[in-house]
Amino acid sequence: MLGAKPLAVVGSDSKAALVRELGAEVVINRTTQDIVEATLAATRGAGADAVYDAVGAATIESSLRATRSGGTCVLYGGASGAVTEIPSELTERVNYQRTGLATYLADAEAFRARLGALFEWYRLDQVVPRIGGTWPLEQTADALSAIAGGQTTGKLIIKP
Amino acid sequence: MRAARVTAFGEIEGISVAEIDQPEAGEGQLLVRVTAAGVNFADAGMVRGTNRRREPPFIPGVEAAGVVEAASEGAPADLQPGARVVFWDPMPSAFAEYAAIDSWRCVPIPDDVPDEVAVALMVQGATAHYLTHDVSNLAAAQTCLVYSAAGGVGRT
Numbered sequence: 001m002l003g004a005k006p007l008a009v010v011g012s013d014s015k016a017a018l019v020r021e022l023g024a025e026v027v028i029n030r031t032t033q034d035i036v037e038a039t040l041a042a043t044r045g046a047g048a049d050a051v052y053d054a055v056g057a058a059t060i061e062s063s064l065r066a067t068r069s070g071g072t073c074v075l076y077g078g079a080s081g082a083v084t085e086i087p088s089e090l091t092e093r094v095n096y097q098r099t100g101l102a103t104y105l106a107d108a109e110a111f112r113a114r115l116g117a118l119f120e121w122y123r124l125d126q127v128v129p130r131i132g133g134t135w136p137l138e139q140t141a142d143a144l145s146a147i148a149g150g151q152t153t154g155k156l157i158i159k160p
Numbered sequence: 161m162r163a164a165r166v167t168a169f170g171e172i173e174g175i176s177v178a179e180i181d182q183p184e185a186g187e188g189q190l191l192v193r194v195t196a197a198g199v200n201f202a203d204a205g206m207v208r209g210t211n212r213r214r215e216p217p218f219i220p221g222v223e224a225a226g227v228v229e230a231a232s233e234g235a236p237a238d239l240q241p242g243a244r245v246v247f248w249d250p251m252p253s254a255f256a257e258y259a260a261i262d263s264w265r266c267v268p269i270p271d272d273v274p275d276e277v278a279v280a281l282m283v284q285g286a287t288a289h290y291l292t293h294d295v296s297n298l299a300a301a302q303t304c305l306v307y308s309a310a311g312g313v314g315r316t
Contacts, residue, residue, distance in 0.1 A: 003300030008309030015310035049302035072296040104290035108264035118285040129280030140164035148204040155280035156199035
């Protein structure tokens, strides 16, 4: 939607197939490919202009190495565990930031401005959410087990 | 009302569903009848106690779409009873028939946007929005590496 070229990182072959179907030209399966090598190969050796990492402890070093010199590397979650220490030589060459949604949804104006933009993208077909499954309230544990297991795709919904 | 409940930190299978008292809209809050709540990876950490937000007992779930049932005094005109809204609150309470949420966290859903879409755009959409517009100002022809690409919001 922004004209930028995404390098889509996924954790399985079936997820790779899904994001290809959705239009991603460069797909990296982190369970079978080296993220840094694959990123450098896709960017003529430069690294990515921006890297968005919410996996955390398991990936942050690769993420920093995959960021081009002077590019931006954002850590916005820790699905694989919290990041503690990072070698400074990795953070010095890029604009490294740790942040989270609360910073950017801090008041009513931010909620309305961001959702307003997203509703517009949806109308223009520029963002097409996929619903990956729906569970009744009684099966809340099943829905959470599914997402924690890492095998789901798209957005999961609980309907009370 | 029916609500999912975490009575002690531990395995996800320990979540129960029980009949509990319906919450009331406190000062500055809306009572929302939940129609579609969004599941997030981080929910599991809140249940297991590895990512603690509330101490048990609590209701998991941080985002949902629904209908305003009751509004506290001074709530905005477009958040009055009957309004369709979507909300995010990092202090969990959403996996229930009703949730009492600060009104500033609630956004009216346009008529042409289904509840499930509004929820999908809440945490994942707002995250994609701030990452590409605020943290970095991504421009055309630039490259970005995106993890969990098969997750909540798809299409590039």
